[in-house]
Amino acid sequence: MSVRELVVLGTASQVPTRHRNHNGYLLRWDGEGILFDPGEGTQRQMLRAGVAAHDLNRICVTHFHGDHSLGLAGVIQRVNLDRVTHPVTAHYPRSGQRFFDRLRYATAYRETVGITEAPVDADGPLARTGGYTLEARRLSHPVESYGYRLVEPDGRRMLPERLAAHGVRGPDVGRIQREGSLGGVSLEDVSEVRRGQRFAFVMDTRLCDGVYALAEGCDMLVIESTFLDEDERLAVEHGHLTAGQAARAARESGVRHLVLTHFSQRYTDPDQFERQARAAGYEGELTVAHDLLRVPLPKRR
Numbered sequence: 001m002s003v004r005e006l007v008v009l010g011t012a013s014q015v016p017t018r019h020r021n022h023n024g025y026l027l028r029w030d031g032e033g034i035l036f037d038p039g040e041g042t043q044r045q046m047l048r049a050g051v052a053a054h055d056l057n058r059i060c061v062t063h064f065h066g067d068h069s070l071g072l073a074g075v076i077q078r079v080n081l082d083r084v085t086h087p088v089t090a091h092y093p094r095s096g097q098r099f100f101d102r103l104r105y106a107t108a109y110r111e112t113v114g115i116t117e118a119p120v121d122a123d124g125p126l127a128r129t130g131g132y133t134l135e136a137r138r139l140s141h142p143v144e145s146y147g148y149r150l151v152e153p154d155g156r157r158m159l160p161e162r163l164a165a166h167g168v169r170g171p172d173v174g175r176i177q178r179e180g181s182l183g184g185v186s187l188e189d190v191s192e193v194r195r196g197q198r199f200a201f202v203m204d205t206r207l208c209d210g211v212y213a214l215a216e217g218c219d220m221l222v223i224e225s226t227f228l229d230e231d232e233r234l235a236v237e238h239g240h241l242t243a244g245q246a247a248r249a250a251r252e253s254g255v256r257h258l259v260l261t262h263f264s265q266r267y268t269d270p271d272q273f274e275r276q277a278r279a280a281g282y283e284g285e286l287t288v289a290h291d292l293l294r295v296p297l298p299k300r301r
Contacts, residue, residue: 002030004197004297006222006259008289009038009045013226013240014067015265021045021291022067023262025222027199029150030131032057035075036148036201036222042071043078049292053082058127058134061092062203063145064099073106080112087116091126091136093144094119120146123210137213139205141239147203147214152196162190195301203262206239207249215253219298222289223250224262229276247277250284256298258282261289 009024016022022039026049033055035042046052056079061069069092079088092100097119104115120126120136127134132150139145158173166185168176176182176190200214202223215221225247226240235242241249243260250258260273267273270288277286287295 003028004030006220006295006297007049007051008259008261008291008293008295009042009049009051011261011263011289011291012039012067013224013262013264014065016041016067017265019291020263020265022071023203024071025201025261026051026055027150027201028055029199032129032131034058034060034134034150036060037062037068037203038071038075039067040070043074045291046075046078049294053078054084054086056084056088057086059088059090060134060148060201061090061096061100062139062147062201063093063141063143064096065143065204068203069099069103072100072103076104076115077107077109079115080109083112088113089116089118089127091118091120091134091148093146094121095144123213135214137210139202139210140208141204141206145204147201147205147210149198149200149214149218151198154196155194156187156191157194158191166190197297197300199297204239205241206236207241207245211241211249212253215249215255218253218255219300220257220259220295221250221253221255222259222261225260225273225277226262226264228267228272243273243276244280247280247282247286251280251282255282255284257285257287257295259287259289259295 007026010021012020021041023037024042025036027034135149136146198218200218200221223246225243227235227242229242229244
């Protein structure tokens with residue numbers, strides 16, 4: 001049975017707190033695991049969340065500030081220690097290659113797994129599999145930063161009433177799905193388009209075109225909301241979003257489930273982020289993330 005869920009490993013911004021680890025997010029997408037922005041302490045958070053090194057197929061780093069990347073060294077060494085048998089690919093801004101190299105080889109260890117390096121230097125597709133296309137978009141932050149987006153190919157949903165009307169039943173249902181037509185009946189006659197799911201991951205950034213391109217039509221958007229709205233000046237100055245800005249972008253982009261995260265240590269009441277997101281007019285499903293939370297992707301439309 002396929003599983004699609006977000007496992008939140010950490011939700012703090014620059015400074016971790018007693019209750020918030022540095023960033024770390026695992027997206028389970030059917031049989032694959034994509035780890036986003038492993039900050040310091042991610043390996044331990046994986047243990048607490050029941051996530052194994054063998055669960056990882058890709059590592060996606062938005063940018064090379066420490067709270068988004070210092071955990072790379074431990075995660076990569078754990079992948080090698082556990083002798084993960086499948087390929088693991090790392091995506092990160094090409095401009096940060098020297099940082100990736102330092103983290104990958106931060107200490108001595110026995111390298112048993114070949115990590116495939118696939119740096120990002122432009123907007124567009126990064127990888128295509130049978131289950132999704134992974135894309136990147138440039139964001140607006142003091143250092144080069146990219147957000148990531150997964151798009152599942154559209155499929156088709158069989159319609160029982162149309163199948164019955166055309167006399168298609170039993171094994172013939174599978175045949176028409178595979179072959180596209182059967183006895184003069186086309187697949188389009190007995191089905192409708194089933195829109196593929198969309199997921200986006202947006203970290204440190206000001207509002208920019210990249211935010212909207214990533215969020216457009218998403219079933220789930222994981223997005224930073226470092227500041228509350230009253231500190232918008234600080235957000236702009238440091239290249240971040242407020243809760244209201246993140247929620248308005250989600251509302252305007254038709255996001256179904258909004259996950260707010262990456263909170264400044266200056267705030268102690270997480271309910272403030274929800275209140276400001278709702279005040280910005282976002283009416284969809286809303287989660288203010290906390291460490292070790294599991295959030296299932298919405299059911300297909």
